[in-house]
Amino acid sequence: MTSATAFPPRRLPEPAAMLWLIKPITWFPPMWAYLCGAVSSGVSPDGRWGVVILGVLLAGPIVCGMSQAANDWCDRHVDAINEPYRPIPSGRIPGRWGLWIALAMSVLSLIVGAQLGPWGFGATVFGVLAAWAYSAEPVRLKKSGWWGPGLVGLCYEGLPWFTGAAVLSAGAPSWQVVVVAALYAVGAHGIMTLNDFKALEGDKQTGVNSLPVTLGPERAAGVACGIMTLPQLVVIALMFAWDKPLFGVAIAAVLAGQFWAMTVLLPDPKAKAPWYNGTGVTLYVSGMTIAAFALRALA
Template sequence: MPRLIATLDERTRLPAPRAIVELLKPITWFPPMWAFGCGVAASPQPTEGRWPTIIAGLILAGPLVCATSQAVNDWFDRGVDAINEPDRPIPSGRIPGAWGLYIASAWTALSLLVAAMLGVWVFAAAAIGLALAWAYSAPPLRLKRNGWWGNAACGLCYEGLAWITGGAVMAGGVLPDWRSLTLAGLYSFGAHGIMTLNDFKSIEGDRQMGLGSLPVRLGVNNAARVACIVMALPQIAVAGLLLVWGRPVHAGLIVLALAAQAMMMSRFLKAPREKATWYSGAGIPLYVLGMLVSALAVHSILLETS
């Protein structure tokens, strides 16, 4: 009977608000919100009179869609987290019973509701992002079992779709200019490498649970090289495009940021497992600053041609 009573208590106990906030991981909201802002910055439309819509879009990108992805991932990763990070809300019991799944489902519905109020293309981007978030973590697809597919899904959600959403909000709910879409695609590709950096901290749990992250599949050193190459290539492409589009100053800034990253990458490659978190904090900010630089370049181009 004691086991039955404990089970019933866990099913009826409500999670504390602090545990819910921790489950939704506000610190992870920055990348998609930044990408959304880059989509806004790339648009030629003025921001005057659009701030309520822009703020709604920022909330959609971060506290809603991204937070949903975090809740979904933590629910379906509760076994892995029990090994890697047992203090997280679900494995620690601070989010009891199936509340992790309930929260993920409720946040999905709320995200779709807000997206529907912001236009057809915003709704479409949000729906795709949410579908990928569930596909990344949930069976039967569980894309994270393959580091190539899983990281691609994350990169698209965190960077590309958020950028497109920002541009669509500014364009009145329609797709933004093709140059903005091109940048969104390139930076999504590079985000695959950023996602690989996150996998270095959970190698043991991933290996035990059969998750084929790139550090598990390729080995630590090879995965680190792949991450660096994948992050560098789109930035080289962006710099080249900005030159072709007549923005040499912006292209030069991208090259300078990449050169600084290259010096940090050389240090990271000497001890990938130990330096992955360090590089995430030191090198990735230069990557995302380049996103804004390129967005402002497109903004100036579109103003000239409009």
């Protein structure tokens, strides 16, 4: 499908389009980060599996799903250029239903977050506000190629990691956990920059100054690779400093796999960015998992 006119007018949303609106494929990173946080806390989940499962659902289908719905609603004019077959510009989610879904899921996020105690609720409030700040005018941090990906990286990796550790610990996580979570959140800035390649033309026409727009695809890809790499090098150094050399070697091996993937990406970033988001990001998340178990051993 290449045109919104390919779909007949509707009064109610199409169920399949509602699922597409909240993009299940995007739920994995924050869900996995929450689990990394729970592991890194060093606290046994025995007797607390309820908050672990609830936190995973909150991080993925609920908060991340809400952020995707909010972004699609606020980006409907951009999507009409880039991807007119998507749920809102195609008319499969008609009228203001996209906005109502995003608002309803924002309320649901806060209700569920309140069940995870003060740390979980505070993190949820931050996540909901960040989702709207990223997408909605007049703030719309998405317009910035630096602030936008940074905020998304924080909410996809750092915030759920911190939340998982805080909920399991019933208090503030250790400084080591906070540092490693923050480093992986910084690295995720590069992942989000690569994600912007798919909207390059629409961003140019609508004033979204993503790094692919402002720097060009080749330079933006190089910057993204550098931003992904440097925090992982710091994590590797910390593993050795904290007397966890085997974990450091394992993370270094995962990073070496990313270097190989980058050699495929950089010659043609516009074409290879989706491939890297499946290959390199999987390796990136694998390194997060190794770091989480290192922190657990440290605890």
